[in-house]
Amino acid sequence: MGFVVALAMIVATGCAVTDATESTQVTPSADTAPAYCREMEPTLADLVDGMLVPGAVVLVRSPDLGDCFLSFGTRSLDEQQPIGLDDQFRIASNTKTMTGTVILQLVQEGKLRLDDPVSMYRDDVPNGENITIEQLLSMRSGLADFSFLPEFAQSMDETPDRVWTPDEILALSFGQPPAFPPGEGFLYSNANTVLLGLIIEDLTDGSLEDAFEARIFGSLGLDRTLLAPPTMSTIPEQHARGYLFGSVAEFVAGGDVLSPEQVAEARAGTLVPNDVTDINPSSGWAAAAGISTTDELARYVKALVGGDLLSEEMQQLRLDSVRPIDPDNPDSPAYGLAIVKYGQLYGHTGEVPGYNSFMGYDPERDITVIAWANMISGPDGRLTGAVLSQAVIDELYPAP
Template sequence: MGMLGSLRTATVGLIVVLPGVFLAGCTSTDAADPTDAAAPESAVPAYCQQMEPDLAGLADSMNVPGAAVMVLSSELGDCLLTFGSRTVAEQEPIGFDDQFRIGSNTKPMTGTIVLQLVQEGKLSLDDPVSKYRDDVPNGDDITIEMLLNMRSGLADYSGLPEIARSMDETPDRVWTPDELLALSFAQPVAFAPGEGYLYSNANTVLLGLIIEQLTGEPVEQAIDERIFEPLGLERTLMPARTSNVIPEQHARGYLFGTVTDFVATGGVLPAEQAAEAAAGTLQPEDVTDINPSWGWVAGAGISTSNDLARFVKALVDGDLLDDRMQEERLASVISIDPANPDSAAYGLGIAKYGSLYGHSGELPGYNSFMGHDPERDLTVIAWANMMTGPDGQPTAAVLSQAVIDELY
């Protein structure tokens, strides 16, 4: 469930990729207070020791500057691995409290607030979107539920040339929600409401505007009050739309070529450039400070490994909703491809990959995955400070899949 990729890697899991020179650390300390220094080998769970060289090899093959992988398991013990550096220029080891852009991992936060408002009787999942906005194509037939589960048929604006061009030419541009929706509404709808699945950021942008309408406050404030503060996510934030900076200690984000190139090729580098990237003679561009307002409540969030682990566990275990609503949320998750029951599944602002509920995120410079298995009380977090490898595969998706394959 990426921003530009629009859930283009919807397999039974997600994975992450890492780059060039790697400094791998492996610890089994608690994720709430991890250290970057390697623990004594005897303290590291056997499965973690077994995975580390394979993950390091994957990371190295993907030319990613840096990455982190976290597995929290009461059954197996915790595995904390970091690879590479926060920056290309300096060897600054990755940390589990480093901030990074989480992309579409923001969507479950937005979706959770919508479900809280349903609990409070302020709206219904069956409400037509036209009740809140009168210019939405098929708005009388698109429900709040369809916006949450990506079955509205509304076009996605993320891969349009206007978005890519603005990131390349005016990276500090501030997009308004209305501008984003105008791009979507100008495109043909993909199908009649409820008749298919299309991962579209327009759905979540509409939900953000509805949240503001019903709460009477900026959605950034609503997310802080309803999600971040109750869970103690002190290093997680929804930045103001005008902000293009990550405010605290963070990893820089990188991309080979331009965003326009990425959209055109799916991130696949020509063979000559891929060879140069592997040799280190082709360096990626620093795209950290592209303003993420084009993603807004669909993908502009900032967080850390530790905070995402805390959030996804609360998301899946039901700490943010009442029992009835949580049960309905998890039951809503169905395959995005009816012909392939092993494909990823999506529901009310939440995805499922195999046994793990959660989400994934990508935007220029970063790729990430968060998942929690409530049956095994097992959490997987992975992220990298490059969106895709030279072959176009999402970096965090690749790493996460390798972890999931080992654990399941």
């Protein structure tokens, strides 16, 4: 999602080049940063400045190239402090990979099968007898998305602390016509992942938060990564605040581009973004309610893609499952069993009001890339984390 309206003194894009192996942000001599890090820093700083982003982070980990951590701007417009490796933020749809991982673990344990119809677990899903678990994971069920419904967006503006139940969210999806028959297309729909979250709770006889902690976070030693419980609207300290121009409803209606006059006001400091950090994440739940840090998200995506969370056979099945989203363009991003492939990097992206992020890992070159910003889109509608990550990928994987 994204937004429009008031922007202000969007902090000067101060940048710190740091050693990514440190847990706190220290600014050493620029000479200590790898050459590629120093070379791409001006480009990234210009992008951050051009998108009027309050704060942003880029992390690359590579045994061959050396590690690079770049922090731009501020974690909060009230604080004027740079974002550190251990600052928490909302990882949004990167959460989908976690829900998908637990589902695949349950498949390994024989508690369900990828070709099971969802009607075995929920009897209220439209055409549920023909929608499989695999189609939910791969976004090929045809179930409509609820995220861009005007009434849903308006509720997030008017009652940001509202606690949504999964059934309330799904009712919004089920009330719309399906996009296509199961398996005959691709539609990125949060309803798919919410359904998978309910199935996990049914099969584990516990909460989804507990399943994530026991099966992923605990085993990887991620103590600042969590699935926010439905009643928790805030982010634990310390964290980066999230911002947007205007309202969620305006963004959903297509108002994610500032006018030239508004951009001028923003750069002059007379138009300021809204702080939307504390919109209750239950509106995304299993699809988007995750919280993590730059450091822990990097560790997580390497484990996700490197095979630390699944059996060798299941991991290979997952990596082999990716198919181009645009069947007419084999070079388009490819989506599989709750995982995406961008070029040589496997991972995902995340977008919620206030945050936009990318996580990716290349198992061939052992390269990890994390990029995120505490504003979802720039004045021209560009998704901030996507733009920053693409710039990094272009540096690491130059065109022949």
